[in-house]
Amino acid sequence: MSVALEMKMVMYCFWLLLMIVVAETGVGQNECSEARCSEHGPAIKFPFRVKDRQPDYCGYPGFSASCTTTNDTALELSTSMHHKFLIRKINYKSQTIQVYDPDNCSQKLLLNFPNRSIPPFQFSNWNPYYHTLFNCSSSSRTGYGLIPCLSDSGYQIKIFFSDDDIDDLLFVSCTKMYDLKGIPYEMSSQVSDVQLEWSKPNCGACEAKGKICRVKNFSTQHETECVRKGVSKGAVVAGVTVSASVLTIAVIALVYRIYTKDKNDRENQLRIEKFLADYRAFKPSRYTYADVKKITNQFKEKLGQGAYGPVYKGKLSNDVLVAVKVVDNSKGNGEEFINEVRIVGQIHHVNVVRLVGFCAEGFERVLVYEFLPNGALESYIAATAGGKNCSLHWDTMQDITLGVAKGIEYIHRGCDQRILDLDINPHTVLLDHNFTPKIVGFGLAKMCAKEQSTVSMTTARRTLGYIAPEVFPRNFGNVSYKSAVYSFGMMLLEMVGGRKNVDGTREDADHIYYPEWIYNLLEDGEDLRIHIDDEGDAKIAKKLAVVGLWCIQWHPGDRPPMNVVVQMLEGGDRLTIPPNPFASPGPKRMHTNIPAARTMKQELEMIPE
Template sequence: MAKYCIGLLLLTIVVADIGLGAAQNECSESRYCRENGPPIRFPFRLKQRHPDYCGYPGFSVSCTSSNDTALELSIDSIPINFFVRNIDYKSQSIHIYDPNHCYEKLLLNIFYPSIPPFQLTNLYPYNCTLFNCSSLLELRYAFRISCLGDSKYQIYIIESADDIYDRSYVSCTKMYDLPGCPVKMYNQANDVQLKWSKPKCGACETKGDRCKFKNNNTRHETACLRKGVSIKAVVAGGTVGSSVLTLAIIALIYHVYSKDKKDRENQLRIEKFLEDYRAFKPSRYSYADIKKITDQFKDKLGEGAYGTVFKGKLSNDILVAVKILNNSKENGEEFVNEVSTMGRIHHVNVVRLVGYCADGFRRALVYEFLPNDSLQKYIASADQGKKYSLNWETMLDITLGIAKGIEYLHQGCDQRILHFDIKPHNVLLDHNFTPKISDFGLAKLCSKDQSLVSMTTARGTLGYIAPEVFSRNFGKVSYKSDVYSFGMLLLEMVGGRKNVDETTENADQVYYPEWIYNLLEDGDDLRIHIDDKGDARIAKKLAIVGLWCIQWHPGDRPSMKAVVQMLEGGNKLTMPPNPFASTGTKRMNVNMPAGNMKQDLEIIPE
């Protein structure tokens, strides 16, 4: 019996060691990116080659399209890749660099002295502040970051504790504070050194050994693995014992090993899914990444006032829409608005910003791809033989989704977001025709307790702009301006036609929303495509809610919360006051350029 036990023990050791050898082969050192690149081994793992268990959490590297080694760090939940020059496993340090030789840009991307699991070395014990100045200045006590500026602006860094007496700072805007001022910020340098304290593998490496996870470890504990350990003697003893029992044990071990292999394959499949899913957090892409995602801008989806949209692919399962922004707005206002606004929004009725590109003057925005195009395609179908028409139940669902999205922008975020360009073109539809509000290039942020906003330009698209945006006689600009635009969109959905006809030959026609009001006030049926009484009730409800939203004075319009309640409620809605009583029976004069516009206005004090 003792022989059987010894044989079982030795055979188990042998097979376990074979399994360990296979695992070690999977986790072996790699220079996959390029021959002279840094060697990748524990605690690092190469995404394209090594399973998850080959590396410590947070130590993932990958190969770029140019075969460089890149370390992926998560900063403010946004994954950012840094180019790796070399890795010193004994001192537990890694050197990262900027391929464009802008050391300061590298530091500003890192932004914090600690980026788990790494720490930035060589920090002064005081903070620094960054300023964006409109021109090249000679500022006392300040250091200019030359590689971040251009002919229109310059970036300066100054110790936060310094008092600013120089009047030249009047033309500068404070960007943000750095908690800890890097020593090399004031010197010429090519790379940044980061250190890690966990896992503690330096002692193993110094002895010439390798570091690894402890067996069956669930707390990320590590141990040293001696190189060149032989198990030939153990193998020789494995022949002791009964051959029948040995075969049974081999079958059992094979079954366990096969199951473990299948579990690893499942784990890799899950990791692949999570890598794809992580793309739905805003990521920063290079222009080379954008070209790769769009297959060299192969599939053009459309073109608008601010850029061209292309279809792209992050993986076989994730499609995206990439908007390449025009350079006509060199100050980047629309780009900053989109990224700063959409990066904080998570709502089923707002388009998700997947990522962005700011590579010099090349700027792009990457959104989730929505296959059913914009709402305008289905509204305009009235003039196209109903080719893309939707039933009235779907129209009601779309209307309610848009209203909930705008309500979220007004009340659901830390700051109130005013869109200022609600229109059918900016409502996209997914595969289930769920509406999602897009294009935040004209958006404006304000606090929730701020009912009015300051504006120096009229924002929006002709036909959807609230009257107070043009003339202060109608009231002050506020979140009620979005309510007006939503009302015009509603009326356009009801009638399947544009609220503003830009052709001059139709200048004497009755204003379309007023025509709808007159029909409802006289008790007439809406002269639109209706199949049954249920459709008629939905169309009438949408028309009445739309007329409430386009009241001329902002105070007479409902909030978006009230609009949602009206759409979700019954069909017994009260007719609003006539919003056209003071405008005459003819339509407004709209003989001016259509499309997105900005007109200079007086500043409204907050």
């Protein structure tokens, strides 16, 4: 545990001790005790509080009362309602409050709250009826339904039962204002008192048992609890003493631990910081083959087998772990080794694997990379449909896809030369201890000038299921940076579904079936039928699926560049579903409406290999 983390724990313990003392000893209880505006006024206690006399935590949100200049108790109904109703009495057991208008016009509530909702209160509907308010000219010939206190010399406000036959009424220039749903019958007559009720917080049960209702200590959701009245002072002191003793011992232990290990931690921190400073300015080192054998302890621990040779775990002299790849010279003509040293050695990006060094001695070719303990992304994608066995949370999956997209964007646009890495798949994405993704495997990559965007290819040496259609000579025979976008899209869809994009049991093994299934579900407005319980996770899965389908469009020009892909992944979940990438390709290109679509549809210049 770091010193900084332990110091935070110490501060947390002190704050916890302080809050327990405050809670248990009743600090602040006097200012939250029962209050009255006058000797015979209604008692104000939780969930109510007296505004400007008691702090906010003494009451529940929306339950505020105030004292008038005449010492009457006013209910603060709404900031938008300047006229105040006075409180006659409050029944905390039945959770009802009786208010009245000092001007004897309770119908003012109807003009301010026509839908019987007076947050956080409602009308007590002992006899609920449906009424309608009308605004009539002063020349109306009937006084039926008139509310004098709401009327003026120039107009009359009238109220009628909603089911009255208004054709039989003698109206002159009357305009309907609005319907009143389920208000008490008494509100249509000239009464001053109105009874309101509240349902939340539900403190009536506490009051019935003679207990006190209050907001739970440290609650952020305004949860309430019942506590006994009159807790003895001795019990409070005993509780505080025990709590303080336990926390004091814990604090002393933490402080002792911090000071006893501080010296060693400082030395370790200086050593780590020195290594990191050296590593930032690090150029790939050239090792002898004897050095490689020493680093790997005679190739003792094998991590895996790649397409161009085995990979071993090693350790440098400063205890930094590395992954050592021994290149098999029997495969290829050494192009992969040259590409890895030339390309990876000049890249410095958090989402691209770091080349620590290399060995080129005689016929021996070795590449030394940073060690990524969580291995390849491939091992975290479930083999069964539905993704039920996937051990990565959807938030982590989204972070991984965004990191890979930023890495690809960098090698497309951030280097001195554009790098066309065409073999993006879950096997070439490794994860460090924080599950930060890093792209590996640049042996088959091509380099070209930034202003150039395609190269020609004579063979398709890529991973089946992630190869863009233009890579196959029988289609176009030219590849561009959009080919990596296609591979990234296929990887996204595989992560969403937790299954391979290619059915290896079929004789036509290049038949891609799963992405089209996803597209059909989204087009029909159905969910992805993936085992997801959380609604937020479902939105992430849908967003990743939509981005993946944009990336695998048949025509390279219809695929978004990686900077647009990054924007789509960082944005919200309201993305437009792309055109069907599985429709039979024709001479006419499909138009898109994603960001920067016009810049995508540019002609790609062919560059000889």
